[in-house]
Amino acid sequence: MRSAPATDTFQPQPHLASPDAALWRLGFRPFYLLAAAFAAVAVPAWLLAYLGLMPQGPVDLLWHIHEMVFGFAVAVVAGFLLTAVQNWTGLATPRGRSLQALVVLWIAGRCAALGAPPLLYALVDVAFLFAVAGSILRLLLRANNRRNLPICGVIALLGMCNLVFHLALNGVLAVSPLAPVHGAILLLVLLVAVIGGRVGPMFTRNGAPGSRAHNIPRLDLACVAAIALLAVCWLATAPGWATLAAGSAAFMLNAARFILWDPLSTLRTPLLWSFHLSYALLVAGLLALGLAGIGIVSGSAALHLLAAGAMTGMIGAMITRTARGHTGRTLQAGRPEVAMFLLLPLAVAARLAANLFDGPARGHALTLSAVLWSLAFVVYLLRYAPWLTQPRLDGKPG
Numbered sequence: 001m002r003s004a005p006a007t008d009t010f011q012p013q014p015h016l017a018s019p020d021a022a023l024w025r026l027g028f029r030p031f032y033l034l035a036a037a038f039a040a041v042a043v044p045a046w047l048l049a050y051l052g053l054m055p056q057g058p059v060d061l062l063w064h065i066h067e068m069v070f071g072f073a074v075a076v077v078a079g080f081l082l083t084a085v086q087n088w089t090g091l092a093t094p095r096g097r098s099l100q101a102l103v104v105l106w107i108a109g110r111c112a113a114l115g116a117p118p119l120l121y122a123l124v125d126v127a128f129l130f131a132v133a134g135s136i137l138r139l140l141l142r143a144n145n146r147r148n149l150p151i152c153g154v155i156a157l158l159g160m161c162n163l164v165f166h167l168a169l170n171g172v173l174a175v176s177p178l179a180p181v182h183g184a185i186l187l188l189v190l191l192v193a194v195i196g197g198r199v200g201p202m203f204t205r206n207g208a209p210g211s212r213a214h215n216i217p218r219l220d221l222a223c224v225a226a227i228a229l230l231a232v233c234w235l236a237t238a239p240g241w242a243t244l245a246a247g248s249a250a251f252m253l254n255a256a257r258f259i260l261w262d263p264l265s266t267l268r269t270p271l272l273w274s275f276h277l278s279y280a281l282l283v284a285g286l287l288a289l290g291l292a293g294i295g296i297v298s299g300s301a302a303l304h305l306l307a308a309g310a311m312t313g314m315i316g317a318m319i320t321r322t323a324r325g326h327t328g329r330t331l332q333a334g335r336p337e338v339a340m341f342l343l344l345p346l347a348v349a350a351r352l353a354a355n356l357f358d359g360p361a362r363g364h365a366l367t368l369s370a371v372l373w374s375l376a377f378v379v380y381l382l383r384y385a386p387w388l389t390q391p392r393l394d395g396k397p398g
Helices: 028-050 060-090 098-111 118-142 149-169 179-207 217-235 240-260 269-293 299-326 334-354 360-386
Strands: none
Touching: 028 060, 028 098, 028 299, 028 360, 060 098, 060 118, 060 149, 060 179, 060 360, 098 118, 118 149, 149 179, 149 360, 179 217, 179 240, 179 269, 179 299, 217 269, 240 269, 269 299, 269 334, 299 334, 299 360, 334 360
C-alpha cells in the first residue's frame, strides 16, 4: 500500500502589522524594540542640535530630558510590567489589538513632541502612562494581588509627573518643567530599587551556584524609604545639610544591601554582573545626589549617574534577560550582550567626563558618549529584533 504523500506543514507567519503576529503576543516585544530604536536615534539627534549641526527646533535640552524619561525609559517599564503582571496574576495582559493601541499611543506622544499643538501633545503623552496603569490595576484587582499594587501606584505617579510637566510647560503651573522630570527620574530609581530587591538575590542564587546572596526584608524596606526621603529633599530643595544627610543614609543602606547580594560571585556571568554593576551605579548615584545638595557634585552629574547609569544599565540587563527567557532561549549572554553591557557604562563615563570640560573638549566627550550609547542599542536591535518578531522557540504562547 502506497503511503500518502507528505504534506507541507509550513505555515507562513502573519505580517507584523497583523494583531496575530508574534510581535503582539506580549508587551515586552514591541516596547523593547521601540525603546531601543528610540534610544539609538534620540540621543544623536539631540547632540546634533546641541552642536548646531542641525536646526534645533523642538529638539532642545528640555525635549532631550523629557523624552529620555517619558519616551525611552517609560516604554521599557511598560513592556516589562505588561509582561510581568501576567506572571504575577496568571491573567492575560494586553495583546493583539489592545497592545497595538498602547503602542500607537506611545508613538503618538513621541511624534507630538516634535511640534503638535500643546494641548494635543499633552493629551496623548499623558494618556499613555495612565492607560498602562489602568491595564495593570484591573488585572491586579481581578487576581486580588495586593502585593504589587504599589508598583501600579508608581506608574500612576509617573503619569502625574508627566501631567505636571505639561502644565508647567504651558504656564498653567508656576514651576520649572524640569522639576517633574527630575521627580520621574527619582521615581524610576525607586522602582529599580523595589524590583531589584525582589529579583537580585534570587537571580544571583540561581545563576551563580555557590553564591551567598540573601536579603533582609527590613533592610530592603529601609533602603526604599531612604531613597524616597532623598527624593523629597531634592525636589523640595531642602537645605543642603538635609539633602546630604538623606543621600548619605540612602547610600549606606543600599550599599549594605548590595554587599549582601554577593556581587563578586557574578563576575563570570554577564547577565548577572550587568545587573549588579547597575545597582552599584545606583548606590554611587545616591551619594552623588546627596553631595549635590551642598554643591560638591553638580546636580546634572548626579542625575546622569542615576538615570543614564543605574536606570539604563538596569534596563539593559533586564531587556536582555527577560527577552531571552520569554522567547524560549537560554539565560546565557553572548558577545552582543556583553558588548552592550560594556558600552552603556562607558557612555555614562564619557557623559560624566563632559562635565569637566568646556568648549571643543566638551563636545568631543559628548559625541563619544552619544556614539557609545547608540552603538549599545544598535547591537541590541541587531541581536533581538529577529527574536522579538518571531514566535517562541519552544512553541509556548507569549
